[in-house]
Amino acid sequence: MKRLGALVMENTLAYRLWQAPFVAEKLAPVLRHTNLASVRRVLDVGCGPGINAPHFQGKDYVGVDWNPGYIDYCRARFKGTFIVADITRHDFGTDRFDLILVNSFLHHVDDASAGRILGQLGPLLTQDGRVHIIELVMPPTRSIPRLLARWDRGDYPRPLADWRRLFESAFRPEVFEPFSLRRLGVRLWDMVYFKGRAR
Numbered sequence: 001m002k003r004l005g006a007l008v009m010e011n012t013l014a015y016r017l018w019q020a021p022f023v024a025e026k027l028a029p030v031l032r033h034t035n036l037a038s039v040r041r042v043l044d045v046g047c048g049p050g051i052n053a054p055h056f057q058g059k060d061y062v063g064v065d066w067n068p069g070y071i072d073y074c075r076a077r078f079k080g081t082f083i084v085a086d087i088t089r090h091d092f093g094t095d096r097f098d099l100i101l102v103n104s105f106l107h108h109v110d111d112a113s114a115g116r117i118l119g120q121l122g123p124l125l126t127q128d129g130r131v132h133i134i135e136l137v138m139p140p141t142r143s144i145p146r147l148l149a150r151w152d153r154g155d156y157p158r159p160l161a162d163w164r165r166l167f168e169s170a171f172r173p174e175v176f177e178p179f180s181l182r183r184l185g186v187r188l189w190d191m192v193y194f195k196g197r198a199r
């Protein structure tokens, strides 16, 4: 089930159909905790097929993903700069960003890589810049969200306490807000939103 899901989700259209209905709910805490008027440059780490891009229209938006199919799709449809790169190896030079978005990315990488990636992002923030992370939580008890987290193509949905440790190892925390994605009153995915500044 998990491997089949992974294959299907590599397809741009399948991914968008699956995730688009939830993007507004995932981004709601980011928008609630940000004064977008003061944001000029946005970096979207692991931007996928551009689901977040339309929410940052009018900003100098940079999306990075190592899947060339996703990036081709973004370039054809959205304003901004789209880069095919492995985020762990890409050199941003002197580029700095007011808002770095890491949406549903870190549950695809192990603890050591996640720590390294977050460590690289802090220095990319402007002085007033903030990182905004949205992640998939592994609930402790048997439930639909636990089943869906186990089926996710990412191998590292983490318990809340592990996410907190990981985020706070790289950033000074400002917001740590668990929330759930629901349909028809049913809790489907448990998520967490984190906002922080560079250490």
Ligand SMILES: C[S@@+](CC[C@H](N)C(=O)[O-])C[C@H]1O[C@@H](n2cnc3c(N)ncnc32)[C@H](O)[C@@H]1O
Residues within 6 Å of the ligand: 019, 045, 046, 047, 048, 049, 051, 052, 064, 065, 066, 067, 070, 085, 086, 087, 088, 102, 103, 104, 105, 108
């Ligand atoms: C679950 S998707 C999330 C996409 C998007 N952030 C969203 O909110 O829908 C994770 C994305 O991370 C990308 N990815 C995984 N590892 C990466 C890496 N090392 N460098 C760049 N992109 C990576 C994948 O190609 C995929 O598009």
